[in-house]
Amino acid sequence: MAGLLSLFNKKKTEPPQCSAVIVAAGSARRMEGIDKALAPLGELPVLVHTLYAFQDCPAVEEIVVVTREDLLVEVGRICKDFAFDKVTKVVVGGAERIHSVQAGLREVSPQAELIAIHDGARPLVSQEIIGEAVSAAAVTGAAAPAVPLTDTIKRAEEGRTAETVDRSALWAVQTPQVFEAGLIRGAVQKALDDGELPTDDCGAVERLGMPVTLTRGSRENIKITTPLDLVVGEAILQARGEGLL
């Protein structure tokens, strides 16, 4: 892992530099026909909030956006209108998330040492969350933000509880998931070669037997997948504006 070693030799004061792949290629299945990426959140499309977070992040040098073919023109227009000048490419994704990730990875500059893969539908990600994941990945090669589970979790069979699950070691993982560039390229290719569809990008890396460092996530870093999520997202945005969160 030469890329990782070279990072260790950098001066500690130099912030790690990284490219971001923003995946906004999902269908609108759970959203009653509204498109997740373009749904309005506080007067701006969800994706605009997401892109602002990465555009404003000093650790991110370059952004590649992956979207659906029918959104290509609209997403391109958004990048131009909002002057997201870190966006170097807007490309079409694939059938499953991992195909979209692969399409994005292909367009990332070969000079990138770290690649942060982020859900386009997580518009409320903070600079701190991105920064901590990038910093941790610079040291360990793979990192992702996570939050502890707070609900009581049951394992159930045929609609009846079988046991209460010990939640103390369980974490809900968010994005951005940040990896040493060679590692994530290899892990995604290997998963595709093996015909596997990991639930997230960490899953592809874990398949290689490599652990992922968990960094501090936030319950505000929600993924917009249902109309309820949009309502919650609006409320978080407004509360932030009023200094309540």
Next chain:
Amino acid sequence: MAGLLSLFNKKKTEPPQCSAVIVAAGSARRMEGIDKALAPLGELPVLVHTLYAFQDCPAVEEIVVVTREDLLVEVGRICKDFAFDKVTKVVVGGAERIHSVQAGLREVSPQAELIAIHDGARPLVSQEIIGEAVSAAAVTGAAAPAVPLTDTIKRAEEGRTAETVDRSALWAVQTPQVFEAGLIRGAVQKALDDGELPTDDCGAVERLGMPVTLTRGSRENIKITTPLDLVVGEAILQARGEGLL
């Protein structure tokens, strides 16, 4: 389990009757000093919303509220002011949740066949959620609403992921948790005798080797434990008012 058998012999058209224990005895640790039960949510205290849901539910005959000693007068006043005439007792809870549940169970009418135990801090519970849990418990003896996990879940050791957990059989359990009266009284007593503190009331029943039927919960049936939850709760309430949810 004679109580359960007697329920089977009832006419199918007769709705099961049940007493509710509303537990609002928690401290304000995670709420920056604001009390969960009395925090304002859409102009009314959280607990008022909760009590309205049970007061309006035809399946519920009686409500026992368990609270902290310092809130006893205020909670009593609320029940009077809002004419919650199903509330028969307001009692003081104990150090841990299970002690509060036990204090509530003691005050439930001996005639109650089913007992629904509900978090006072879940003010957005719907009639459907209460009704389905009560109906299922009338048949199986124990039921609780639950929602499937949607996040990617990792098992982690020392801050690094060990594995991705198969979430397909995992459920986040909510309240009300409804039980045949003798069963929950026995289960809570047994847990206390054994020095155990189950995370929820289902856990006390599961310890006896008895499964709990899972019924349809809702992601709107949130538990108010942090300032973020209050923001989210406000938004859900407002969206319901506007017919958005």
